[in-house]
């Protein structure tokens with residue numbers, strides 16, 4: 001079972017503190033790997049421009065690194081900063097890690113006049129091209145993300161040890177958001193891409209549980225002719241893609257995500273102020289209904305965080321914190337470890353109808369119920 | 381040796397051992413009540429006085445050597461037209477268990493069933509005994525890795541499906557915000573009572589089904605719908621609130637549509653959907669056929685025809701220049717008749733060309749679904765050769781169509797419904813759920829409902845199957861009041877309710893271990909396995925052994 005921990009704070013903090021929190025939740029998880037997403041970065045050695053794209057991944061061989069450099073150059077990316085991990089190689093289980101990549105680029109000059117949307121599309125296509133290149137060369141190159149303010153690490157092993165092995169305890173890198181998950185996809189053959197969090201165009205999610213409706217959802221997303229809807233080495237990757245689809249393709253507010261993955265029942269829709277719209281939305285997005293006990297934790301480009309439960313509510317998750325600093329974890333002890341000095345009485349465990357949203361200002365939690373109206377102006 | 385002429389032997393002479401069903405009669409138990417002979421629908425049984433010699437060795441010359449005894453026995457008529465059909469009605473009425481039919485796999489009857497140049501015809505089923513392909517598919521993706529198993533009895537399950545054209549989400553949101561037309565969509569139970577016409581079915585059967593369907597909807601909360609088949613719908617139903625549970629079928633004979641169109645202004649609600657029949661799995665290339673025996677006064681009035689004439693529908697619709705044109709015109713016309721509030725979809729027979737019809741529908745914004753009826757589908761009347769050897773099995777047809785839709789990303793837009801052999805060996809839920817996981821949005825079942833709800837005697841060994849002749853011993857497919865009064869509509873309704881309650885529970889029993897409860901697992905092919913490598917490859921599911 002996966003253990004999930006996420007912290008968001010107005011002041012950057014070390015990802016290592018989140019890894020320590022995961023130790024508190026170690027009972028019951030196999031600690032077979034680590035997936036880490038940092039957002040809102042600050043480097044001790046470099047002051048980056050918040051708009052510059054950051055590439056995260058692994059070059060498994062020197063040759064792959066060479067191809068990566070060549071490709072990025074050919075696309076017009078200019079390397080501005082290369083974060084060198086101080087790697088303790090002996091502590092890393094896998095032996096084919098030539099270089100962990102965390103690099104800040106200047107976006108190609110040719111993109112100068114591109115719309116924001118076009119730039120975001122180009123970033124996606126660049127990441128996919130790198131991934132494809134790696135796959136074409138025996139998986140010697142892994143590209144997790146290419147996006148401003150986002151860094152990702154995925155590795156096999158005990159989370160805290162990976163953190164130490166990569167020197168995350170040194171304080172050289174900090175972030176305002178850290179999402180961490182402590183398991184490789186041990187149900188199937190290990191594939192780094194199969195490890196949570198999943199990332200697409202600024203949107204990231206991680207989930208515990210099993211999504212039994214995976215195959216029909218994957219089949220539907222794959223049919224969208226959207227280049228980023230690929231992968232699916234894990235049944236949880238679709239949660240990220242659905243969030244992307246709802247907010248970026250359908251351009252619906254964040255609250256609609258809940259209505260898509262866990263729609264209300266007929267009798268509930270009959271009483272809902274936007275029941276008519278929602279019923280049609282449920283029909284149109286029927287193939288995106290998830291099934292399984294899941295708690296989905298997500299973050300967006302603007303540093304909004306969210307927590308959504310599945311409709312069966314068979315997985316726990318707790319959110320707690322104080323203005324400026326919030327934590328979400330699959331176990332309450334995880335929240336304790338991340339933010340010990342909070343008012344625990346205000347902790348919240350969402351039920352099946354809830355979406356917890358922590359807005360970018362991090363002043364308070366928004367607990368939104370699916371039974372409430374949500375902002376689609378003319379829709380109802 | 382006796383002379384040839386002294387025994388009757390024509391090419392079509394049969395002995396009772398040549399017949400597909402042989403009567404076993406136990407004289408010891410027979411009470412001579414005569415009920416068997418009077419109930420026999422084909423009149424094959426004769427109670428006859430027979431005489432037998434009782435030889436006796438007598439030495440005294442004053443007495444005769446042998447005496448004779450008369451007894452009453454059963455004779456089985458061996459004429460082709462009066463052969464026993466194995467219905468078992470005799471066994472059912474016999475107070476003493478003295479009589480029953482026995483199946484004879486070695487019959488010679490099949491070679492003679494072409495008298496007067498008329499090829500063999502029957503009603504009912506395809507008669508392929510043994511496990512069907514659908515029976516062999518199992519659900520093997522049991523969710524135990526990380527999940528607590530679901531409890532079929534305790535958790536809530538959402539088992540319904542959608543009938544109707546569903547817009548792509550982007551288009552839905554756009555139209556909804558712009559206040560434009562959204563195609564009608566019905567939420568229904570995925571097991572549908574397939575089209576059996578008022579005409580093929582007796583009035584009591586029809587009434588019983590409708591009562592049962594209404595009970596399922598209004599009391600049990602199971603939104604079952606039933607399709608009429610060609611031949612219209614009784615006027616009182618058209619003007620009743622029950623119409624919403626009914627899919628009205630229009631077929632190439634357009635029987636009953638005068639009544640329907642005239643009733644539109646008086647309808648209290650819209651029908652569930654309109655089904656345009658282009659083909660039928662049991663007899664592709666043939667139109668419907670109601671044989672004259674069944675065209676009673678009531679049926680004649682409903683269909684607007686004279687009494688007692690054969691009612692064959694043409695194989696094609698009169699408007700048919702091309703299927704594209706016809707489908708487009710008819711779908712549009714029917715949609716317009718109800719002001720675009722009722723889903724309209726075509727029914728075709730399973731065929732290698734199903735995919736091209738489907739792709740046509742994809743481009744027609746008014747097409748609501750596609751129903752494919754496979755070769756194992758039943759019928760009220762058809763030539764044996766059509767039923768046995770013409771058509772396409774349903775599983776691979778549905779699968780191909782579904783995967784084709786997936787490749788276009790349109791699998792949620794046009795639901796595919798499957799029919800033909802669902803539950804033919806009794807495994808109705810298993811068969812239906814297998815088709816659903818292969819990609820069908822729901823299934824239609826006809827024979828199963830007749831068997832489960834009305835006690836139809838048909839079996840895959842050509843038992844009974846005289847639905848075409850109006851002789852139905854159970855009163856299911858007869859217009860003869862003497863026969864159909866045997867069927868109590870209330871009891872049929874009760875059985876309809878029993879059947880759907882059982883199916884609903886079984887659906888949950890299938891979904892729970894797969895970890896599914898939030899939506900019907902349409903296209904969840906990762907849950908399917910079959911012990912046959914070739915089938916697994918063809919259907920793109922897992923091979924297991």
Ligand code: SF4
Pocket residue numbers: 401403416419420421422423424425463464465466467468469470471480481
């Ligand atoms: S089984 Fe049916 S057809 Fe055969 S003798 Fe008995 S009643 Fe007649």
Ligand code: SF4
Pocket residue numbers: 467503504830835836837838839843844845846847848851852853854855856857
């Ligand atoms: S019982 Fe009636 S419906 Fe069933 S096979 Fe016989 S004739 Fe047909």
